[in-house]
Amino acid sequence: MSNQDTAYDHVKAQIKEATDLIHVEPIVQDMLQHPKRVIQVTFPVEMDDGTSKLFHGYRSQHLDALGPYKGGLRFHPEVDLDETKALSMWMSFKCALVQIPHGGGKGGVVCDPRELSDREVRRLSRAFMEAVQDVVGPNQDVMAPDVNTDPSIMGYMMDTYSKREANFVPGIITGKPPILGGSEGRSQATAQGAVYVIEYLLNDQEMKLDETTVAIQGFGNGGQIAARLLYDLGCKVIAVSDSKTALYDQNGLDIPKAQKAKEEGELASYGEADVLDQPDDLLYIKTDILIPAALEAAIHKENVTDVQAKMIVELANGPTTPEAEKILLERNQLVIPDILANSGGVIVSYLESVQNHMNYYWDEKEILQQLKDRILNGYKRVVDHAEQHKTSYRTAAMIAAIKRLNQAISARGWN
Numbered sequence: 001m002s003n004q005d006t007a008y009d010h011v012k013a014q015i016k017e018a019t020d021l022i023h024v025e026p027i028v029q030d031m032l033q034h035p036k037r038v039i040q041v042t043f044p045v046e047m048d049d050g051t052s053k054l055f056h057g058y059r060s061q062h063l064d065a066l067g068p069y070k071g072g073l074r075f076h077p078e079v080d081l082d083e084t085k086a087l088s089m090w091m092s093f094k095c096a097l098v099q100i101p102h103g104g105g106k107g108g109v110v111c112d113p114r115e116l117s118d119r120e121v122r123r124l125s126r127a128f129m130e131a132v133q134d135v136v137g138p139n140q141d142v143m144a145p146d147v148n149t150d151p152s153i154m155g156y157m158m159d160t161y162s163k164r165e166a167n168f169v170p171g172i173i174t175g176k177p178p179i180l181g182g183s184e185g186r187s188q189a190t191a192q193g194a195v196y197v198i199e200y201l202l203n204d205q206e207m208k209l210d211e212t213t214v215a216i217q218g219f220g221n222g223g224q225i226a227a228r229l230l231y232d233l234g235c236k237v238i239a240v241s242d243s244k245t246a247l248y249d250q251n252g253l254d255i256p257k258a259q260k261a262k263e264e265g266e267l268a269s270y271g272e273a274d275v276l277d278q279p280d281d282l283l284y285i286k287t288d289i290l291i292p293a294a295l296e297a298a299i300h301k302e303n304v305t306d307v308q309a310k311m312i313v314e315l316a317n318g319p320t321t322p323e324a325e326k327i328l329l330e331r332n333q334l335v336i337p338d339i340l341a342n343s344g345g346v347i348v349s350y351l352e353s354v355q356n357h358m359n360y361y362w363d364e365k366e367i368l369q370q371l372k373d374r375i376l377n378g379y380k381r382v383v384d385h386a387e388q389h390k391t392s393y394r395t396a397a398m399i400a401a402i403k404r405l406n407q408a409i410s411a412r413g414w415n
Contacts, residue, residue: 005321007086007296013322015089018398021389027415028406032092035085037061041131045124048117055109055124059132060088061141062104065408066096068139069105070174070346070353072146075124075153079108083296087317091346094339096401098378100350105141107132113148125153129160136161138171138356144349145175147295151187155180171356174349183352185367186345191225192368193344193375194315197336198230198289200379201311207288210234213252215285215309217241218293219262222315222342226291231255235289239282242267243294246276248285283307292319299324307333314338329392337394339401340378347374 015032024032039059044052058081061069071091084106092104109128113121135141145154158173158180170181178184185192202212212235216223219242227237236252245267247253253273261270268275276282283290283299283306290309292298296318299307304324311334314320318338320328325335348371355361362370378397385396409415 006082007318008082008089010297010318010322011086011089014394014398015402017322018395018402021391021395022399022403024402024406025415028409031063031409031414032089032402032405035060035062035088036064037135038081038085039132039135040081041128043127043131045120045127047120055111055127057107057109057128057131058084059107059135059141060084060105061135062088062092062106063405064103065405065412065414066103067101068103068137069141070095070100070102070144070349071105071107072144072345073107073109073128073149073153073157074147075109075111075113075121075149076147077110077112079110084108086296090317090339092405093398093401094343094346095350096404097339097381097397098343098347098374099404100347100374102142102346102350105143106146107143108146121153122156125149125156126160129157130164133161133164136172138169138353142171142349142353143173144345151175151177151182154182171353174352174356176352181352181356181361183348183355183367184362184364185371186348186352187221188225188229189348189367189371190222190315190342190345191229193347193371194222194226194291194313194341195229195233196344196372196375197341197379198313199233200376201313201334201336204383205311210236212236212289213238213287214289214291215239215282215287216291216293216315217280217282217298218291218316219258219267220293223291223293224259224262226293226315227255228259238287239276239285240267241276241279241282243279244268246279246282247273248276248282249273285309289313292316294319297321299328301327304328309333311336314341317342325392325394335392335394337382337397340375340382340393340397343378344371344375347371 087106095102176182239248286308293315298319301323313336
């Protein structure tokens with residue numbers, strides 16, 4: 001693939017690789033390749049200086065054969081239509097793989113929230129919800145936090161929709177503050193799910209946690225929580241990075257200290273560790289497990305030959321391009337795909353939706369147990385399909401997901 005290939009190209013290539021190994025009718029293949037609906041909106045937001053600025057946003061709704069659309073909303077300057085479509089498609093496969101009754105959705109607003117005040121972010125959040133409110137709803141499309149969005153933003157958006165409905169509607173959004181119907185365990189769900197997968201993987205590989213080295217690209221919410229959970233389990237986290245700095249210590253970093261340095265503003269202030277020349281140099285460290293936890297296409301054909309990790313566990317969405325993955329597999333480097341590894345977030349988001357509909361709430365222990373059970377079952381499906389079809393874990397995950405989607409499409413008479 002060329003350097004100009006998009007995330008949308010990548011997910012379509014993954015679909016083709018899976019459907020080449022199983023029988024799927026051409027009409028179903030076409031449905032999988034294209035979102036059912038894509039919404040593009042523009043809306044004005046009042047700035048703190050009294051002027052108004054026009055913003056652009058998207059919402060892609062891929063396939064609702066299994067249930068209402070479900071997926072995150074990101075605020076980022078590089079949000080575009082193809083990325084949004086691809087992310088909605090990955091979400092469909094993720095939901096199908098871990099067998100939750102949702103289809104894939106994704107949204108984004110083109111902006112840099114670092115350049116906006118808290119009040120401007122609040123107005124932006126409300127304005128986007130107003131722009132898409134006719135095509136979302138608890139039984140239609142449920143949004144959730146993603147890059148640069150958080151529980152506070154979800155709360156503003158839930159409030160905006162509720163005012164429109166003249167009713168309290170917590171189920172329109174997941175990832176909300178618990179006081180507004182958010183679920184216990186949601187903030188760490190994506191990272192916790194990945195850590196459960198790593199525990200299963202290491203057991204299968206006959207490796208011990210306290211003898212395993214880990215490098216994590218991306219020290220935001222997901223990467224930071226994964227680092228702390230693995231550190232607490234005894235893994236040696238030898239490198240972490242954010243957009244500015246990569247820290248490396250072959251003897252293992254003190255993750256609580258790194259968290260404190262990040263919280264106080266600069267990961268580089270950690271001290272007592274090597275600072276790599278470039279943050280992306282972390283990708284090339286010799287380690288047992290590499291966790292890409294930043295944005296898409298971090299590992300691509302130009303840098304993949306420098307990646308030395310034995311195993312890559314994808315906490316980010318789409319961090320490995322198809323061409324890069326082929327090279328990794330040829331070199332016997334195992335890749336645990338995003339639609340399994342980071343599915344903890346959507347699993348607990350689904351559980352949050354269930355609690356909102358029931359108006360009955362579980363404690364964190366119950367939530368984490370359900371998360372563990374569901375992601376373990378997803379892991380077993382991937383391993384079984386990989387063995388059955390003699391293929392990679394990613395293609396196996398896609399096959400398991402597509403089979404389930406195909407069953408739902410047939411049951412609804414869409415083919």
